[in-house]
Amino acid sequence: MRVPVAIIGAGPAGMLLSHLLAADGIESIIVEARSEQYVLARIRAGILEHSSVELLSSVGLGARLASRGLRHRGVYLQSPEERQHIDFVDLVGRSVWVYGQTELQKDLVDARAEAGQQICYEATDVGMDNLTTDRPTVSFTDHRGCHRHIEADAIVGCDGSFGPSREAIPNTVKQIWERTYPYSWLGVLASVAPSTDELIYAWHPDGFAMHSMRSPEVSRLYLQVPNDTLVSQWSHQRIWDALAERLGHTTGGWELKAGPITEASVLPMRSYVQNPMRYGRLFLAGDAAHIVPPTGAKGLNLAIADVALLAPALVALVRNKDSGPAAEYSDTALRRVWRCTHFSWWMTNMLHISGDPFDAELQKSQLRWLSTSTAAAAGFAENYAGLPLTAMKTR
Numbered sequence: 001m002r003v004p005v006a007i008i009g010a011g012p013a014g015m016l017l018s019h020l021l022a023a024d025g026i027e028s029i030i031v032e033a034r035s036e037q038y039v040l041a042r043i044r045a046g047i048l049e050h051s052s053v054e055l056l057s058s059v060g061l062g063a064r065l066a067s068r069g070l071r072h073r074g075v076y077l078q079s080p081e082e083r084q085h086i087d088f089v090d091l092v093g094r095s096v097w098v099y100g101q102t103e104l105q106k107d108l109v110d111a112r113a114e115a116g117q118q119i120c121y122e123a124t125d126v127g128m129d130n131l132t133t134d135r136p137t138v139s140f141t142d143h144r145g146c147h148r149h150i151e152a153d154a155i156v157g158c159d160g161s162f163g164p165s166r167e168a169i170p171n172t173v174k175q176i177w178e179r180t181y182p183y184s185w186l187g188v189l190a191s192v193a194p195s196t197d198e199l200i201y202a203w204h205p206d207g208f209a210m211h212s213m214r215s216p217e218v219s220r221l222y223l224q225v226p227n228d229t230l231v232s233q234w235s236h237q238r239i240w241d242a243l244a245e246r247l248g249h250t251t252g253g254w255e256l257k258a259g260p261i262t263e264a265s266v267l268p269m270r271s272y273v274q275n276p277m278r279y280g281r282l283f284l285a286g287d288a289a290h291i292v293p294p295t296g297a298k299g300l301n302l303a304i305a306d307v308a309l310l311a312p313a314l315v316a317l318v319r320n321k322d323s324g325p326a327a328e329y330s331d332t333a334l335r336r337v338w339r340c341t342h343f344s345w346w347m348t349n350m351l352h353i354s355g356d357p358f359d360a361e362l363q364k365s366q367l368r369w370l371s372t373s374t375a376a377a378a379g380f381a382e383n384y385a386g387l388p389l390t391a392m393k394t395r
Contacts, residue, residue, distance in 0.1 A: 002151050003029045003118075004318045006138045008126060008165050009158035010039055010119055012101060013286035013303040015108035016061075017156060018117055020311035023059055026318055029118040029150060031140055033163070036121050040109065043189065043263060044101035046214055047199075047297035049386025050094035052304045061107050069099035070213070075384065076200040077367060078247075084371040085198075091378045094385035098199075100214045101300055120148070128155055128168045132280035153281065153318045154326075156310065158303075160287040161272065169279040179345070181269035181293060183207070183352055184229060185222045188239060192259025194219045201295075201351055202247050203363055208352045209246035211256075219259070222267075224352050229266050236261050269293040269348065271341055277330040283310055290337045295351065296344035301386055306333055308389050336387070343383040 005021055007014045010032035018028045032039065048056075048069070056062050073095055074087040089095050112119065122143035129137045138150045157165020194213035202209045207224035214220050223242055225234075240258045248256050272291040277284045286303030309332060313325035350366045353359070369376050 001029075001148070003027055004153045005029075005314055006031065006136075006150050006152040006155045007158055008032075008128075008138070008155065009160065009163060009286075009288070010034075010036075010121065011042075011158060011160070011286070011303075012104055012108060012300060013307050014156070014158035015105070015112055016056075016304060017158065017285065017307040017311060019059060019061070019108065019111055019115075020307060021314060022115055022117070024311070024315045024319075026315055029120065030112075031120045031123045031126060031138060031150075033123055033126065033159070034121065036109070036119075039121075040102065040105055042102065042105075043265075045294070045297065045300035046098055046100045046212060046220060047301075048097040048099050048104075048304075049297075049301045050096065051386050051389045052301050053097050055304060055308055055389060056104075056107075061104075061111060064103065064107055065097065065099050068103065068215070069097045070216070072096050072098060072198045074381070075198055076196065077203075077370060078200060079203045079364060079367055080205070081364075082367075082371065083200075084367075086370065086377050086381055086384075088381040088385040091374070091381040092385060094381070096297070096385055098213055104300075126159075126164050128164065128282060131155070131168065131282045134281065136281040154314055155282045156314075157282060157284045157288040158286050158307075161291055163288060165282065165284055166274060166288050168282055169274075169276070169284075173276070173279060175275045177271075177273045177275075179271040181271075181348060181352070182227060182354070183224050184227050184269055185210075185267040185294065186225045186229060186231070186234060186239070187220065187222045187265055187267055188261045189214070189263040190219045190221065190259045190261050191217065192219050192257050193217060195254060195257045200247060201347075203351050203353075203367060204246040205353065205360070206242070206246055209243055211243075211247055219257075225266065227268065231264050231266060234264070239264070267294065269295075271345055273334070273337055273341055275330070275334055277306075277333050278326070283314075283326070283329060285310055285333075289333075290341065292341055292344035293348045294344075295347040296340065296384065298340040298344050302337060302340050305336055305389055309333055339383070339387070 005028040200211040210222040212220040285306035316322040
């Protein structure tokens with residue numbers, strides 16, 4: 001079959017890209033290795049930047065977000081000695097929203113189903129060819145065992161770090177920068193109302209802890225653990241005890257509320273950037289091109305920024321035969337990627353213990369700097385709440 005754009009991956013990046021293309025009258029097909037139920041159930045990010053919310057609302061995807069999402073003015077940063085609130089709205093006029101990736105995925109699936117989007121779930125043996133021509137191809141075996149062959153004007157890899165798109169770019173033309181961190185997160189979902197009105201990032205001598213949420217009824221919490229940690233090593237009581245210790249001994253007098261833990265997993269921490277994000281008529285977006293540690297809440301927002309930049313470039317390429325915006329996509333996207341990669345690395349290193357007393361004193365100094373310098377707090381707020389989607393086009 002022939003289609004203007006073939007998208008590999010039916011997560012938020014791929015689904016949003018198809019939605020943006022359809023708004024400009026460009027047809028696409030989505031090829032996904034997993035089942036629809038699996039993609040819908042994946043527990044991932046939960047914070048949306050100001051610009052991400054603006055974009056989603058502008059393209060008809062903001063109704064449930066407006067009614068179910070939780071708008072936050074800022075976050076708390078704390079250590080055992082003090083707790084401070086960084087108010088993004090006061091500092092830079094921008095807020096963030098708590099809205100789980102599972103909820104956004106539901107919105108996208110419903111919108112694309114209503115529009116009749118072609119999505120091939122449970123595809124196997126996905127391959128790409130002719131990428132340096134103007135007729136690249138995608139081949140795969142569908143869930144019925146039938147071999148399918150698609151010719152397109154462009155292919156977009158939104159298939160994450162383990163999909164075939166990243167590997168389709170030859171080693172001779174790509175560069176990779178990677179950092180693996182010496183710790184992981186033990187993350188839990190708990191059926192208990194959040195104990196805090198906004199997120200808490202806590203530095204503690206025993207290790208980093210974070211209190212987040214997914215809804216007024218569900219809390220999301222994290223603990224720094226060694227890389228070789230198994231979930232089975234942590235009983236529910238041990239988890240709550242560690243959270244209470246790392247989150248609870250602060251000025252301000254609040255109490256951590258415990259409840260049933262419904263999901264627990266260990267999340268490795270790493271940074272990864274691949275250049276270029278374009279090879280011929282293959283374009284990468286989201287985790288296929290870059291990964292950040294979750295400390296700065298940038299992964300999902302970077303994916304949204306990628307496809308917001310890529311969609312008009314593909315419209316120009318397909319409809320107007322104008323390859324200029326497509327040729328600039330990688331360089332422009334990577335400017336934002338590196339800004340967010342740096343911020344995520346900086347936050348991660350500021351809040352996670354290494355076991356070195358020198359590092360600990362530097363971390364406490366950074367936290368004091370954020371609490372005493374309006375300029376430092378504004379820089380933090382600008383990066384966390386997110387730059388405008390157009391900001392990196394002229395930088």
